[in-house]
Amino acid sequence: MLHALSGFGRRRTLQGGAAAAVVLGLLLWWVLPIGEEEPSGSLTFSTGVRSGVYQRYGQRLEGALAKDMPQVSIRLRNSEGSQQNIERVATGKADFTIATADAVATYLQGEKPGFERLRGCVRLYDDYVQLIVPRDSRIRTVADLRGARVGVGQTGSGVLLVADRLMRAAGIDPSSDVTPVHAGIDTMPQRLTDGSLDAFFWSGGLPTAAVENLSKKFAIRLVPLEDPLVTELQAVGGSTRYYRSAVMPADAYPGAQQGISVQTVAVSNMLITTDRMDPLTTEAFTRTVIDSRDRIGREVHSAQLVDLRTAIYTDPLPLHEGAKRYYRSAKP
Numbered sequence: 001m002l003h004a005l006s007g008f009g010r011r012r013t014l015q016g017g018a019a020a021a022v023v024l025g026l027l028l029w030w031v032l033p034i035g036e037e038e039p040s041g042s043l044t045f046s047t048g049v050r051s052g053v054y055q056r057y058g059q060r061l062e063g064a065l066a067k068d069m070p071q072v073s074i075r076l077r078n079s080e081g082s083q084q085n086i087e088r089v090a091t092g093k094a095d096f097t098i099a100t101a102d103a104v105a106t107y108l109q110g111e112k113p114g115f116e117r118l119r120g121c122v123r124l125y126d127d128y129v130q131l132i133v134p135r136d137s138r139i140r141t142v143a144d145l146r147g148a149r150v151g152v153g154q155t156g157s158g159v160l161l162v163a164d165r166l167m168r169a170a171g172i173d174p175s176s177d178v179t180p181v182h183a184g185i186d187t188m189p190q191r192l193t194d195g196s197l198d199a200f201f202w203s204g205g206l207p208t209a210a211v212e213n214l215s216k217k218f219a220i221r222l223v224p225l226e227d228p229l230v231t232e233l234q235a236v237g238g239s240t241r242y243y244r245s246a247v248m249p250a251d252a253y254p255g256a257q258q259g260i261s262v263q264t265v266a267v268s269n270m271l272i273t274t275d276r277m278d279p280l281t282t283e284a285f286t287r288t289v290i291d292s293r294d295r296i297g298r299e300v301h302s303a304q305l306v307d308l309r310t311a312i313y314t315d316p317l318p319l320h321e322g323a324k325r326y327y328r329s330a331k332p
Contacts, residue, residue: 039281040071046085046094047076049154049184053127053205054081054098057300064292069284080184083107084156089272090114096277096285100127100158100203101268105239105316117274120314121286121323125205125305128248129162129265132211132256133199134192135219142170142229149179151188151200159185162267163201165240166225169232189214199223203267205302206252215255222248222256224263233265242267242316270314282322283329290330 045062048054055078062074077094079085082103088094090107091114108115133139139148145167152174153159160182167174174180181188181197188200189210202211214220233240246266250259271289273282290308297304312319312327319327 037280038071039069039278039284041281042073042075043096043281043285044075044077044094046079046088046097048079048081048085048098049157050078050186051210052081052185053208053300053302054079054085056209057098057205057296057303060296060300060303061289061292064288064296065285068288068291069281072281079156080154081157081159083158083161084154086118086272087112087156089274090118092274092276096121096271096273098124098269099272100161101242101270101316102239103158103161104270104272105242106161108316109238114274117276118317119273119275119277119320119323120270120317121273121282121320122271122289122306122311123313124269124271124289124311125302126246126266126268127158127203128206128246128252129166129225129267130202130204130208130211130248131166131199131223131225132192132202132214132220133223135221135256137198137221139199139223141223142166142225143172144223145170145199146172146177148198149181149196151183151191151197152180153182153201153203154184155182157184158267159201159203162203162243162265165233165236166201166229166265169229185210189218192220193218205269205300205305206248207301211256212253215253220256222253222262222264225265226263230265270317272314272317273320275320277320277322279320279322279325282320283326284322286323286326287330290326 047058082099085097152163191197248262293306
């Protein structure tokens with residue numbers, strides 16, 4: 001009898017212990033993020049030319065990503081601009097990048113290596129095309145560039161793409177009617193100052209620090225890019241449909257504009273990756289881009305224009321599955 005009671009007690013004790021373990025497990029499941037996956041590994045983010053908006057944005061974003069994705073090592077890699085950025089991502093030399101919509105569309109139309117793998121994550125902000133000359137220059141329109149030494153951006157840049165198209169729209173052959181200088185925003189301002197350039201094109205967010213700094217130490221002027229040029233560009237069709245007429249506000253570069261707004265051409269930027277990138281990492285990356293908008297925007301003003309309502313529109317690229325997951329979760 002005593003043996004039977006002892007066995008009964010042991011069973012009760014074992015059952016009670018099992019019940020306690022279940023309760024403890026449930027409590028831990030509730031309190032701790034057990035089973036939640038986090039992105040890990042390493043990523044390469046292709047940015048842009050030194051002192052350009054892409055590079056400055058990438059540097060600030062790197063800090064936000066390190067905080068939000070602590071198990072991911074981020075490597076920034078400078079580039080010549082949009083065209084090189086796209087090629088790097090499409091061919092697996094980088095994982096994420098920023099590029100303009102016209103450059104992406106051109107890459108797709110050319111069916112260049114890896115084009116079918118490209119995916120969009122976030123529509124970011126607009127680039128504004130800026131044609132900059134000394135204030136006392138004879139150049140008043142794009143057509144006046146004939147015979148001039150013109151900075152047109154580096155070979156792999158989006159600046160070169162739009163500069164060539166704008167000159168052709170104005171009736172200028174960019175290879176024979178001007179002396180094209182393939183340089184980036186890191187050197188073109190100094191070349192204008194020392195007289196080795198008569199003008200230079202730049203396409204970037206407002207304000208671009210290099211242009212802003214130039215305007216504070218050298219008298220410059222922004223040449224208007226009037227509506228007829230945009231009409232001419234859009235008539236070509238294809239990737240040129242991503243250009244639109246825009247106005248640079250008078251306070252973009254106060255020293256250069258002297259209170260006058262300037263007509264120009266704008267094109268949207270987007271964060272891109274490929275279908276090789278896993279959805280978990282892409283979702284987290286997309287979330288950080290949106291969540292860090294205000295913090296980065298205090299230093300890189302263009303970032304302030306990232307808007308959740310328009311971020312989903314990454315035409316001409318389909319959204320990556322990870323980005324879709326983020327936008328579904330972010331719906332109010």
